[in-house]
Amino acid sequence: MKLEKIMVIGAGQMGSGIAQVCAEAGYDVILNDLNSQLTEHGKNRIRSNLLRQVSKGRMKTEEMEAILSLISLSNKLEDAGDVDLVIEAAVENIDTKSDIFRRLDEVTPEHTILASNTSSLPITELAAATNRPEKVIGMHFMNPVPVMKLVEIIRGLATADEVYRTIESLTKALEKVPVEVNDFPGFVSNRILMPMINEAIFTLQEGVATKEAIDEVMRLGMNHPMGPLTLADFIGLDTCLYIMETLHEGLGEDKYRPCPLLRKYVKAGWLGRKTGRGFYEYK
Incomplete structure (x- = not known):
């Protein structure tokens, strides 16, 4: 399964970090949150992170601008209507996340994979809020995302092997290290x-x-x-x-x-x- 366009839900520290590494890997990214103030703040955080890399000589200004150009901002879940993957990084609350997954199931194409950056909540329960449990998976990044290499990949009870392989490949494309973990409270970390x-x-x-x-x-x-x-x-x-x-x-x-x-x-x-x-x- 080929991924080209990704929506990241939540423009806080974790979400903006995930959006940054996805854009750095060349993916088109939609950074979504409840209002434009939050998304602008998230993109400014990304810009500040990249500027530090420029100031240290690790990145050229042109490279920074190219990365930022891949990130668009959104305040509506309906903007996920043409994405291949959604990575949810909203508040760590099962009711909030389940509601997001239920709504995403309605607005995204059938092929879209729905991933959660949850640090402890059951992927199987989030998957149950959708009609595509085989396409729901956990993708737990570590904080700060641009620096930390580990990503715990958590299979739900129904997660398809193809979906796991796709997310594993994406993780490697982001220059992270994927580790497969079963769906238990708190996972491993x-x-x-x-x-x-x-x-x-x-x-x-x-x-x-x-x-x-x-x-x-x-x-x-x-x-x-x-x-x-x-x-x-x-x-x-x-x-x-x-x-x-x-x-x-x-x-x-x-x-x-x-x-x-x-x-x-x-x-x-x-x-x-x-x-x-x-x-x-x-x-």
Whole structure:
């Protein structure tokens, strides 16, 4: 199956990053979100990323302009009427995503593959919102998308082999590394990562060490590029909580119970970098 035109739904940090790497690989890209302010902000983020590459001598200005020319903006799902692939990167909420997939099923051609960048939600359930479950698949990029090489490719219960092969080939064309994962809560990355972050928050709550000490132990002792509490702020504490709740509900084990301190911070609106305060403060 040949892919030429791709719609990316969600112009936030993940969606704009996905749109960027698709355009860099030469695909025509439609970047979609609820309003023009969000899509313009997303394209400006892409432009800023590319300008950094130009300033470092890794890209020519002409190359940057050619990439940006492949990205058009949209505020209507109906604009997916002629695309070969949709990559959904909307908010991590099963009801929101299911509604998007139901609507996409109505407006896209029969051959169109519907992929989700979900970090924890079941692909099989998203597929059930459509009449084409064999063409629904998970495509979980890592953040920041232009830098990180891994893409978890998640088969739903009905995902066709041809669809998997197509997405695997696309991932390689984007100069990413595809890893096949089965459809379980949290997949591989977040099933391992989020309980570690959650345990770090328990360690802080119980007064075992300060936040700085916890991060230093994992950074210097385990050679992690950043500590788990810094990473949680980077991901967003609301996202961390939602994924832990998904793991707890989906797997039914107490070891996935979200830390009460995590819940408290989210209720306080301390969500990390995006709100200026999480476990650390950001100016």
